[in-house]
Amino acid sequence: MVERACVESIAQHEGQQVTIKGWLYNKTDKGKLQFLLVRDGTGIIQAVVLEDDVPAQTFEAAQMATQESSIIVSGTVRADERAPGGYELAVTELEVVQLAEPYPITPKEHGVSFLMDHRHLWLRSPRQQAILKIRAEVIRACRDYFDSNGFTLVDTPILTPAACEGTSTLFETDYFGESAYLAQSGQLYSEASIAALGKVYCFGPTFRAEKSKTRRHLLEFWMVEPEMAYADLDDCMHLAEEFVAYIVQSVLKNRKAQLELLGRDTTPLERVEPPFPRMTYDEAVEILHSKGLDFQWGDDFGAPDETALAEEFERPVLVNRYPTQVKAFYMEPDPERPELSLSVDCLAPEGYGEIIGGGQRIADRDLLLQRIEEHDLPAQAFQWYLDLRRYGSTPHSGFGLGIERTVAWICGLEHIRETIPFPRMLYRIYP
RNA sequence: UCCUCGGUAGCUCAACUGGUAGAGCAGCCGGCUGUUAACCGGCGGGUUGUAGGUUCGAGUCCUGCCCGAGGAGCCA
Numbered sequence: 001m002v003e004r005a006c007v008e009s010i011a012q013h014e015g016q017q018v019t020i021k022g023w024l025y026n027k028t029d030k031g032k033l034q035f036l037l038v039r040d041g042t043g044i045i046q047a048v049v050l051e052d053d054v055p056a057q058t059f060e061a062a063q064m065a066t067q068e069s070s071i072i073v074s075g076t077v078r079a080d081e082r083a084p085g086g087y088e089l090a091v092t093e094l095e096v097v098q099l100a101e102p103y104p105i106t107p108k109e110h111g112v113s114f115l116m117d118h119r120h121l122w123l124r125s126p127r128q129q130a131i132l133k134i135r136a137e138v139i140r141a142c143r144d145y146f147d148s149n150g151f152t153l154v155d156t157p158i159l160t161p162a163a164c165e166g167t168s169t170l171f172e173t174d175y176f177g178e179s180a181y182l183a184q185s186g187q188l189y190s191e192a193s194i195a196a197l198g199k200v201y202c203f204g205p206t207f208r209a210e211k212s213k214t215r216r217h218l219l220e221f222w223m224v225e226p227e228m229a230y231a232d233l234d235d236c237m238h239l240a241e242e243f244v245a246y247i248v249q250s251v252l253k254n255r256k257a258q259l260e261l262l263g264r265d266t267t268p269l270e271r272v273e274p275p276f277p278r279m280t281y282d283e284a285v286e287i288l289h290s291k292g293l294d295f296q297w298g299d300d301f302g303a304p305d306e307t308a309l310a311e312e313f314e315r316p317v318l319v320n321r322y323p324t325q326v327k328a329f330y331m332e333p334d335p336e337r338p339e340l341s342l343s344v345d346c347l348a349p350e351g352y353g354e355i356i357g358g359g360q361r362i363a364d365r366d367l368l369l370q371r372i373e374e375h376d377l378p379a380q381a382f383q384w385y386l387d388l389r390r391y392g393s394t395p396h397s398g399f400g401l402g403i404e405r406t407v408a409w410i411c412g413l414e415h416i417r418e419t420i421p422f423p424r425m426l427y428r429i430y431p
Numbered sequence: 432u433c434c435u436c437g438g439u440a441g442c443u444c445a446a447c448u449g450g451u452a453g454a455g456c457a458g459c460c461g462g463c464u465g466u467u468a469a470c471c472g473g474c475g476g477g478u479u480g481u482a483g484g485u486u487c488g489a490g491u492c493c494u495g496c497c498c499g500a501g502g503a504g505c506c507a
Contacts, residue, residue: 026467028469029466029469030463030466031463032464033463035465035467046466048466050464051464066458067457080465082466082467084467102441104441104457105442106441106442108443108457109442110442114443169505184507185507188507208506210506211504213500213502214501214506302504303503327507329507354506400507427498428499
């Protein structure tokens with residue numbers, strides 16, 4: 001019985017007879033010599049089939065195998081400078097498990113629309129594999145950071161009874177005759193969980209039925225949201241910078257090869273160490289004005305504004321104390337300037353924009369109720385949320401980090417759609 | 432919802448001021464013992480998104496619609 005090996009650790013098997021189970025990535029037919037590029041999910045190795053060295057039917061199998069056919073190859077691992085990756089397999093046996101039909105995605109250029117229609121196949125390309133690997137590492141780092149720092153994972157519901165936020169559009173679904181909505185955030189539920197466990201986080205998909213059509217928006221995306229009892233805005237900002245730096249450093253440490261495959265210049269990432277530069281909204285507005293941008297105090301920043309602010313710094317920047325009017329109803333007002341909220345956004349460098357939004361939440365029941373009414377929200381739906389301010393309310397804060405925007409930034413991608421296996425975008429839900 | 436650009440072979444694209452729709456890749460056939468998106472020779476491949484209009488003649492010009500891309504607005 002020949003030992004099964006994976007391409008990733010093929011060097012350990014030099015001189016040995018091994019079996020690799022995978023797919024035919026590409027092939028060069030040289031007549032009596034076939035070069036098969038075989039990928040197995042861990043890497044790509046060149047398998048060499050010589051007509052004189054194998055039975056006729058094995059050579060025929062190599063000749064007829066098409067791109068993306070599932071194949072099992074056995075042979076001896078040998079080092080060879082001419083082989084991509086430095087090692088190749090001298091094939092003695094080859095089985096075509098399924099002969100693939102002509103594969104739509106050739107090793108040539110393709111347009112975005114075509115690739116998106118074939119996303120289920122596009123995922124197999126080396127570039128997409130690298131992004132998926134980095135995404136998985138980002139998620140692992142998120143969990144690892146919170147699990148190691150006293151946070152408990154507390155899942156929040158995806159089906160929710162009412163709008164958490166008035167201005168956002170929710171996906172509505174039928175709940176046995178009642179209306180239910182897909183969650184836009186787990187935060188409100190996490191505010192309940194902190195009274196049980198102190199520091200919690202939730203991690204799941206969120207849904208926003210906004211007709212946004214930009215490179216930074218998805219209708220379904222993943223968000224990780226920590227929430228802490230007895231924590232103020234400064235605690236929140238401190239957590240944010242430690243957390244973001246941990247994610248970036250984890251990817252740099254564990255996914256070097258994938259970053260290189262993507263052609264990512266890692267020097268800007270290597271600078272992502274705490275503390276991050278901080279500025280108030282007021283200071284940010286001054287910077288925008290000094291750069292000649294037409295910006296009105298009291299508005300929220302648009303994408304060009306975020307880019308202009310972020311390019312002032314080499315590290316992510318924490319912009320805090322936004323006007324109450326541009327932030328959510330539950331933001332704690334600044335005691336020194338009640339027109340401002342104790343809120344913070346983290347803007348990623350290199351034009352990637354907001355990756356974190358959060359801040360300190362209102363602790364006082366009466367003020368919270370007043371804000372709910374000011375925002376024309378149904379107070380009845382928020383009774384449980386108001387209860388949290390009746391039974392042991394504390395100053396508390398937290399934030400949400402968008403996984404896809406973070407992955408896009410770390411990978412240096414043009415568009416967020418490549419950061420999630422099956423992106424849900426405006427007018428695109430297939431495949 | 433708005434603005435801009437686009438839709439021609441399976442894919443990526445070309446086709447001058449309107450005049451016989453073409454190339455590379457992929458596919459198929461043949462050749463090649465070191466290829467790296469291999470190369471060489473051959474073959475097949477089209478309702479030019481759609482409906483109408485102008486014209487002797489429309490891929491090309493005009494109008495509506497559909498679809499896509501980029502951006503804006505929107506966006507705990």
